[in-house]
Amino acid sequence: MKYNITDIAKLAGVSKATVSRVLNNSKPVSDEIRSRVLEVVKETNFKPSQLARSLSSKQTKLIGVIVPDISNPVFSQIINGIEVEAYKKGYNVLLCNSNNKEDTELNYLEVLLNKEIDGLIYNGFKITDNLKLKLKEFHVPVVMTGIGEEQSNFPVIKIDNFKAANDAVSFLIQKGHKKIGMIHGPVNDPLSGKLRLEGYYQALKDNNLEVEKNFIQEGNYKISSGYKSMTNILSLVEKPTAIFCANDEMAIGAIKCIIDHGYKVPNDYSIIGFDNIELSEIYSPSLTTISQSFYNEGESAMRVIISMLNKDKHIPKEIVHDHKLIERETVKKI
Amino acid sequence: MKYNITDIAKLAGVSKATVSRVLNNSKPVSDEIRSRVLEVVKETNFKPSQLARSLSSKQTKLIGVIVPDISNPVFSQIINGIEVEAYKKGYNVLLCNSNNKEDTELNYLEVLLNKEIDGLIYNGFKITDNLKLKLKEFHVPVVMTGIGEEQSNFPVIKIDNFKAANDAVSFLIQKGHKKIGMIHGPVNDPLSGKLRLEGYYQALKDNNLEVEKNFIQEGNYKISSGYKSMTNILSLVEKPTAIFCANDEMAIGAIKCIIDHGYKVPNDYSIIGFDNIELSEIYSPSLTTISQSFYNEGESAMRVIISMLNKDKHIPKEIVHDHKLIERETVKKI
DNA sequence: CTGTTAGCGCCTTCAA
DNA sequence: TTGAAGGCGCTAACAG
Numbered sequence: 001m002k003y004n005i006t007d008i009a010k011l012a013g014v015s016k017a018t019v020s021r022v023l024n025n026s027k028p029v030s031d032e033i034r035s036r037v038l039e040v041v042k043e044t045n046f047k048p049s050q051l052a053r054s055l056s057s058k059q060t061k062l063i064g065v066i067v068p069d070i071s072n073p074v075f076s077q078i079i080n081g082i083e084v085e086a087y088k089k090g091y092n093v094l095l096c097n098s099n100n101k102e103d104t105e106l107n108y109l110e111v112l113l114n115k116e117i118d119g120l121i122y123n124g125f126k127i128t129d130n131l132k133l134k135l136k137e138f139h140v141p142v143v144m145t146g147i148g149e150e151q152s153n154f155p156v157i158k159i160d161n162f163k164a165a166n167d168a169v170s171f172l173i174q175k176g177h178k179k180i181g182m183i184h185g186p187v188n189d190p191l192s193g194k195l196r197l198e199g200y201y202q203a204l205k206d207n208n209l210e211v212e213k214n215f216i217q218e219g220n221y222k223i224s225s226g227y228k229s230m231t232n233i234l235s236l237v238e239k240p241t242a243i244f245c246a247n248d249e250m251a252i253g254a255i256k257c258i259i260d261h262g263y264k265v266p267n268d269y270s271i272i273g274f275d276n277i278e279l280s281e282i283y284s285p286s287l288t289t290i291s292q293s294f295y296n297e298g299e300s301a302m303r304v305i306i307s308m309l310n311k312d313k314h315i316p317k318e319i320v321h322d323h324k325l326i327e328r329e330t331v332k333k334i
Numbered sequence: 335m336k337y338n339i340t341d342i343a344k345l346a347g348v349s350k351a352t353v354s355r356v357l358n359n360s361k362p363v364s365d366e367i368r369s370r371v372l373e374v375v376k377e378t379n380f381k382p383s384q385l386a387r388s389l390s391s392k393q394t395k396l397i398g399v400i401v402p403d404i405s406n407p408v409f410s411q412i413i414n415g416i417e418v419e420a421y422k423k424g425y426n427v428l429l430c431n432s433n434n435k436e437d438t439e440l441n442y443l444e445v446l447l448n449k450e451i452d453g454l455i456y457n458g459f460k461i462t463d464n465l466k467l468k469l470k471e472f473h474v475p476v477v478m479t480g481i482g483e484e485q486s487n488f489p490v491i492k493i494d495n496f497k498a499a500n501d502a503v504s505f506l507i508q509k510g511h512k513k514i515g516m517i518h519g520p521v522n523d524p525l526s527g528k529l530r531l532e533g534y535y536q537a538l539k540d541n542n543l544e545v546e547k548n549f550i551q552e553g554n555y556k557i558s559s560g561y562k563s564m565t566n567i568l569s570l571v572e573k574p575t576a577i578f579c580a581n582d583e584m585a586i587g588a589i590k591c592i593i594d595h596g597y598k599v600p601n602d603y604s605i606i607g608f609d610n611i612e613l614s615e616i617y618s619p620s621l622t623t624i625s626q627s628f629y630n631e632g633e634s635a636m637r638v639i640i641s642m643l644n645k646d647k648h649i650p651k652e653i654v655h656d657h658k659l660i661e662r663e664t665v666k667k668i
Numbered sequence: 669c670t671g672t673t674a675g676c677g678c679c680t681t682c683a684a
Numbered sequence: 685t686t687g688a689a690g691g692c693g694c695t696a697a698c699a700g
Binding site for chain 1: 336379381382383384385386388389394404405407410411413414417418421426427428429430431433438441445447448449450471473557586587589590593612613616617618
């Protein structure tokens, strides 16, 4: 049997209002009545309907989360951080996987709008006009992770992508490499795409190294695109000795490509990645890369959403997390 | 401004009921009134509250999904299948990641109960008594994927694990291997754990090969446990020439371990995995394994839930998907 | 075909 | 401290 608040009230011989007060600790209730109500609640295993509660309280305790690719370990870690933090604070996550398709993403945004979520955490690679338009319809807090734009009004959780890319390339230079290529992400992705590429340029410039256009390839963060970009690089007459990849997956793809062509990493080519996904440690050879804590970023995103929900005074415009270089086996001193 | 159905009714000069009928196509409405209502809906950009709708219609259009590990590619593929199918049918997924912790799982089940989901898809490794108890409280359809038990009343989506394991081991035997080890999963996992182990035994038996207890190690499906189990095997005086791993991650761990000990795959040891996750193709050497389509399994799970929701006559007790052996680089003929 | 009237289950004034 | 009553926004049964 499924009980409702009226049943409980009757069984306890009190009014619905009193039951509600006991359940929510919203108003003082005498100890005697309180325990009587709790007794009945326990006996009947009564669970108040979140639905009805949401309808009258105007909050769903649901946070929408949009990710472009749930099978990408980067996002599953972010989600994990979001989820654990949400759970702690009594929120739940409505997860939407856009599969890298803009229209799926817009559809989901529409769904989330109808579901009357309390807040939205947006993860993605690029911010399109349609997206901006849609986001305007949300009258709830929105936070972005790993992506953002100058004029955005939404708080952003990120790392210093420019600096991190610069660190990676500087490390290669310090290891004696002078001909350094890069496989970067889409440049319409303002953070991981554009800034990492700029960090690369800056490091070359700071060390008076020339930019060789052919050494620079654009990928889409997938393993396969790393493979393909590396194929292009290997077909050059003059080749780089080291390649900086804007994420670990492209780095793995590049390594696989190098191996398939009969060369060795790092003996023939040095590779440095970005993100430090689990695979980078397990791959053989294990990948030298830039590490960032996606879990913590997810956590931060959720915290910011909650403080916005609480109408806290100080809402950060952005939160910049740390990164560090993890040296493993794919970069050789020359 | 946020409109509600009453506003729309007033603006269109009709009753709320009529607006509702237009929006849901639930009852005939004259063309003229219909278009007048739709006009207003468009102008106001009105979105009916799912919340209120759910409260009065007694369905939330929400399907709860429990997974033990969202960063495990197996589950992210299943989720993908579930999600795409759900979306097609107008449902949404409330995803809960238990992180392999039983109490987190039980907590989430409780949350889902309160959220009044329309159905539940359970993914996990083992079915505990607490879980069974909790599941009893659900008065909505429940489907399981990749797990199940004899006496369960819930439909199960799976592959023929016994046959698949048998195929894998038979393949090794056919390649000339006689000393074959196995790294299996927890045996209290009735499908992937127990049945894959039994398939292994059966293949040995069918070929009159002896079971060598030391060749058999138990892992927990993680890369690290494959590594550890392989360490044990390598420490034996007499070693197997091939190892069947109950999933790809343990297989990768085992390979990494072999390489770290200065041996080669498949020259010194042959390895066969199970699941055909993306990594198995990318790893170097690429992994020979048993492939199954997790995406399709997720899709099936959602379809079964929906037909249960529709109270279809014929609800399958179980759906068995195909598997196949993918030969790559980790098994050598001897 | 359309409108009126009750709920759905809970929370929250307002009075007592 | 407690109860009665109204309302959240929508659907559905019942009239007309």
